[in-house]
Amino acid sequence: MQFEWTAGQDAFRHKIRDFLHANLPADWEKFSEHGPASPALTAFARDFCVKLAEAGILFPHWPVEMGGEGLGPWEQQILSEEMWIAGEPRGGQYMNVNWIGPTLEKYGTPEQKARYLEPITRGESLWCQGFSEPDAGSDLASLRTRATLSDGNYVINGQKIWTSYAGLADTCFLLTRTSDDRKKGITIILVPMDTPGITVRQIPSLIGEGDIHEVFFDDVTVPETARFGEEGQAWEIVAYSLRNERLGIPRFTLARAALDRAVAMLKEQGRFAREYVRIEAARCAALCEAAGTANYAVVQKRVDGLAIGAESSSARYATVMAERAVCEFVVEFLPEALAGASPYLKMHHQRGIVAGVAAGSAEIQLNIIASDVLELPREPR
Amino acid sequence: MHLSLNEDQRQVLDFIDSLARPYAGVPLHDAGLTLESAELDAALVENGFLDVLMVEELGPVTAALVVEKLARLPFALEAAASSFVRPLIDPDLPRPLCLVEEGRTDGPVRFLRPGASVVIVGPSGVRSFKADESVIAAAQEDALYAYPVAFLTSFPDAMAAHEVDPAEVLRSWRVGIAAEAAGLLGAALASTVTYVSERKQFGRPLATFQGMRHRLAEDQVMTNSVYWLALRAAGTRDPGDAALALLHAQEAAKRVCYDYHQFLGGMGMTLEHPLHLWTYRLKLLTAELGGRGEQGLAAAEALWG
Numbered sequence: 001m002q003f004e005w006t007a008g009q010d011a012f013r014h015k016i017r018d019f020l021h022a023n024l025p026a027d028w029e030k031f032s033e034h035g036p037a038s039p040a041l042t043a044f045a046r047d048f049c050v051k052l053a054e055a056g057i058l059f060p061h062w063p064v065e066m067g068g069e070g071l072g073p074w075e076q077q078i079l080s081e082e083m084w085i086a087g088e089p090r091g092g093q094y095m096n097v098n099w100i101g102p103t104l105e106k107y108g109t110p111e112q113k114a115r116y117l118e119p120i121t122r123g124e125s126l127w128c129q130g131f132s133e134p135d136a137g138s139d140l141a142s143l144r145t146r147a148t149l150s151d152g153n154y155v156i157n158g159q160k161i162w163t164s165y166a167g168l169a170d171t172c173f174l175l176t177r178t179s180d181d182r183k184k185g186i187t188i189i190l191v192p193m194d195t196p197g198i199t200v201r202q203i204p205s206l207i208g209e210g211d212i213h214e215v216f217f218d219d220v221t222v223p224e225t226a227r228f229g230e231e232g233q234a235w236e237i238v239a240y241s242l243r244n245e246r247l248g249i250p251r252f253t254l255a256r257a258a259l260d261r262a263v264a265m266l267k268e269q270g271r272f273a274r275e276y277v278r279i280e281a282a283r284c285a286a287l288c289e290a291a292g293t294a295n296y297a298v299v300q301k302r303v304d305g306l307a308i309g310a311e312s313s314s315a316r317y318a319t320v321m322a323e324r325a326v327c328e329f330v331v332e333f334l335p336e337a338l339a340g341a342s343p344y345l346k347m348h349h350q351r352g353i354v355a356g357v358a359a360g361s362a363e364i365q366l367n368i369i370a371s372d373v374l375e376l377p378r379e380p381r
Numbered sequence: 382m383h384l385s386l387n388e389d390q391r392q393v394l395d396f397i398d399s400l401a402r403p404y405a406g407v408p409l410h411d412a413g414l415t416l417e418s419a420e421l422d423a424a425l426v427e428n429g430f431l432d433v434l435m436v437e438e439l440g441p442v443t444a445a446l447v448v449e450k451l452a453r454l455p456f457a458l459e460a461a462a463s464s465f466v467r468p469l470i471d472p473d474l475p476r477p478l479c480l481v482e483e484g485r486t487d488g489p490v491r492f493l494r495p496g497a498s499v500v501i502v503g504p505s506g507v508r509s510f511k512a513d514e515s516v517i518a519a520a521q522e523d524a525l526y527a528y529p530v531a532f533l534t535s536f537p538d539a540m541a542a543h544e545v546d547p548a549e550v551l552r553s554w555r556v557g558i559a560a561e562a563a564g565l566l567g568a569a570l571a572s573t574v575t576y577v578s579e580r581k582q583f584g585r586p587l588a589t590f591q592g593m594r595h596r597l598a599e600d601q602v603m604t605n606s607v608y609w610l611a612l613r614a615a616g617t618r619d620p621g622d623a624a625l626a627l628l629h630a631q632e633a634a635k636r637v638c639y640d641y642h643q644f645l646g647g648m649g650m651t652l653e654h655p656l657h658l659w660t661y662r663l664k665l666l667t668a669e670l671g672g673r674g675e676q677g678l679a680a681a682e683a684l685w686g
Binding site for chain 2: 001002003004005009074077161207258260263267272275278279280281282283285286289290291293294297299300304311314318321347363365366367370371373375376377378379380
């Protein structure tokens with residue numbers, strides 16, 4: 001076992017840092033207060049990701065046959081860490097390179113790959129994830145948005161909610177119901193967001209502008225070729241995607257950076273001498289590092305080519321614990337941070353409080369750990 | 382970064398598995414608060430398992446893996462101090478080692494008995510002496526810990542002084558205890574999981590109730606991360622990592638000891654079930670080196686000055 005980064009990995013990290021230093025504007029920290037899904041950050045990301053693509057660091061972790069450098073999971077982790085800690089200047093495009101691209105490659109038709117992969121690799125496309133519905137949040141398999149095949153077209157009717165990036169996305173990775181057979185009746189359709197019949201309404205949120213929407217589908221008609229995978233294959237494909245997504249955001253790095261920033265502010269103001277503040281800060285650091293090592297253990301499994309199972313849920317829950325602790329630390333000891341004194345800490349808070357909700361709730365992770373890590377007998381249904 | 386076990390580590394752990402197999406079960410009719418085995422201890426010494434830190438190709442991460450593994454056994458073994466502190470001060474110091482913090486010498490001392498080496502660590506340095514009956518007061522016979530404990534009543538005038546940085550000894554001490562706690566946490570979790578999966582109430586296993594499932598899952602998250610933080614602290618040799626690892630271990634221990642006895646209900650109050658053999662070691666470790674607060678202060682000092 002080796003807990004230090006190799007020289008090559010360190011060099012890769014520095015390459016990204018240097019790029020960020022050279023390409024983020026001087027007022028970036030204030031600017032990044034806009035949520036990752038805000039119009040401002042989305043517009044910024046459209047330029048920034050093109051530059052990343054030109055510099056060869058948009059998707060260096062992709063296999064060579066997909067146009068990447070085949071650098072592997074550790075480099076993907078380092079890339080994600082450096083971007084997230086900087087406030088995620090890729091906006092919603094982080095999803096493209098983390099899971100949408102690889103999922104397209106694995107399950108897409110040649111036409112779908114040709115149509116969607118290239119804009120992703122140029123840093124020019126934005127996707128949204130049409131999963132949750134008003135009555136299907138954690139219970140995703142009960143979703144009801146219906147897609148009916150008729151004369152070679154799917155006609156889609158229904159509603160999605162809490163959809164990030166929907167306001168500006170080009171394409172929706174949409175889960176629809178094509179039969180009543182619960183999980184086996186769900187089908188993915190790739191829907192261009194400018195298709196007639198789609199209405200997007202932004203919902204004001206705690207986590208920043210432009211992040212949460214409801215999306216209505218009224219007789220939205222797309223050709224059958226927009227179906228992704230087979231009818232009823234969505235659950236398998238989403239499980240594959242979410243395994244990437246759950247590790248996708250290395251939130252513990254930003255939590256740790258926010259903690260360091262909070263401590264620096266407290267020290268500067270002479271407020272870091274009291275023992276209970278110091279102990280509480282250390283508790284937060286332990287939770288951040290705990291989440292980090294738990295995540296790294298999962299990355300190692302990817303490196304070793306092993307299947308990623310429920311341990312990614314354990315790592316993710318560790319991250320939720322860290323985010324919660326740091327958010328609470330800042331509010332308790334630096335309340336002014338969320339009221340203008342620190343854009344960075346406010347930005348962290350708005351991203352941190354989502355940790356236990358986005359990409360599968362914390363409680364769902366606990367269910368998965370109970371059943372698949374601890375192998376407890378299942379709950380009766 | 383490479384977090385898989387290497388071939389040497391796999392072999393060492395496999396060897397310990399086979400060596401310790403006869404000791405993996407709790408002997409029947411021997412229910413007590415503490416289990417010890419001189420034979421197992423001797424076998425570990427004979428095979429060099431408490432000296433792996435000094436073996437170049439093995440080193441501190443493997444030592445942490447060994448300590449973690451041994452702590453999973455129902456038998457209390459003096460492995461952490463021998464593996465992590467003895468090599469730093471004197472590899473020939475007689476075992477068991479009893480680590481005592483300067484200024485905190487009144488508490489119960491684990492493994493204290495005639496012939497043990499008492500090592501006192503503090504700002505004035507690292508000193509040791511061989512304990513005899515004149516300096517030992519027995520603890521109450523049914524003391525509520527699953528480690529053998531006794532009290533120090535006095536100190537000899539002359540002690541051996543060791544030329545070693547006390548801060549380095551403290552760091553290594555924290556790593557050893559964090560690794561030991563990781564193993565205890567893992568074994569206590571496994572023992573509880575088995576019980577609640579088999580025990581039926583209301584016509585179904587207790588483990589099918591979400592009130593219990595979620596808490597056990599959170600306990601798994603803590604247990605898993607204590608393991609990784611302990612190994613990392615061993616690997617990086619960083620004082621901040623060591624303090625964070627022990628802090629997290631003590632936080633976890635406090636939480637899970639309550640949960641597990643709660644989940645076992647009446648059975649968890651008996652000595653018929655072996656759970657206490659792990660939890661009542663963990664409980665004593667929550668007090669090690671001043672407890673969570675002191676690890677927190679040490680970590681804060683290391684991280685932020």
